[in-house]
Amino acid sequence: MKILFMGTPDFALFSLKALVENSNHSVIGVVTQPDKPSGRGYKLTPPPVKVYAEEKNIPVYQPNTLRTDDFAALLGEIDPECIVVVAFGKILPPNVLEYPRYGCVNVHGSLLPKYRGAAPMQRAIIDGEKITGITTMYMADGIDTGDMLDKAEVSIELSDNFETVHDKLGECGASLLLKTLEKIERGTAIRTVQNDADATYAAKITKEECKLSFDADALTIHNKIRGLSPFPLALTHTPDSKILKIVEAEIADEKAEHTNVGEVLSLDDGIEVACRQGSVRLLRVVPEGKSKMSAADYIRGRKIAVGDILLP
Secondary structure (H helix, E strand, O other): OEEEEEEOOHHHHHHHHHHHHOOOOEEEEEEOOOOEEEOOOOEEEOOHHHHHHHHOOOOEEOOOOOOOHHHHHHHHHHOOOEEEEEOOOOOOOHHHHOOOOOOEEEEEOOOOOOOEOOOHHHHHHHOOOOEEEEEEEEOOOOOOOOOEEEEEEEEOOOOOOHHHHHHHHHHHHHHHHHHHHHHHHHOOOOOEOOOHHHOOEOOOOOOHHHEOOOOOEHHHHHHHHHHOOOOOOEEEEOOOOOEEEEEEEEEEEEEEEOOOOOEEEEOOOOEEEEOOEEEEEEEEEEEOOOOOEEHHHHHHOOOOOOOOEOEO
16 A cells, blocks of 8 residues: 555654564655754754655655644645554644545554543553553544554553653564555454443543642552653652652552651662552652762752651
8 A cells, every 4th residue: 555654752753663664565655743842041952753754765744733734735646545643743624534545554552442532651650550551543533533443452561661661562563554454455453432431541641640649559659750760750859849750660658658648768889768558669750950860869968867758
């Protein structure tokens, strides 16, 4: 099939590479978000999908909106038989959804109808899910509401964080996409309507949500830390009101009850912090104005002491 690919971040790159390197389909173009300022120097940085596409000499288009006559004309000129959408970041208008002969196929990072929306991977980890997965589906008006095509499960281990789950789902999504496209081309794909009553919504992570209160059980705290790592990172405040971001932690204890939530209980092998029930041990942190470091290095800098209280 002649495929127009729409995607932007690293998660989309898994599927684009699979289409280019492991399939007989022809990727005739890539639509991605415009370059954005990044880093301290706010240098314009291209999306990962654009970098790869240019390396493979695939035409790249970066419209500010898909809702123009110019893009409609471009679509007619490219004339794709199928549009594949993976973490593109914009809602497709009706004229785009209805254009390709084989439809618009989306790769979504959850087992729909659970976790529709922008942050399905982070939310699944934060919620303590042990199983997540990929759903391929036909796109429709609405956010992740289209008819489902195929699903594949991926386990979430207690040691996983957003990065590791992201990569496992990226690989799973790429593989499942090729299987789905094969069924579509053969005419054997089966559509399954989503049950809206079972739907949950995975909203984008806000800055306010990154603030970490230890007034919960240790597992809940641990899940939030790993669900937000390595980006945007859960954060707390030291007694001098400095931000301390948390890259990695582990559960130190699950049973002990504490009234002094947020108190530093120990500095042995990390920073052990009291939760409402149990405690967590911080292993890697980012102090305000500094780079990532081990908790041991932070402790050696004498920036924290037993008895200190960490606040949201």
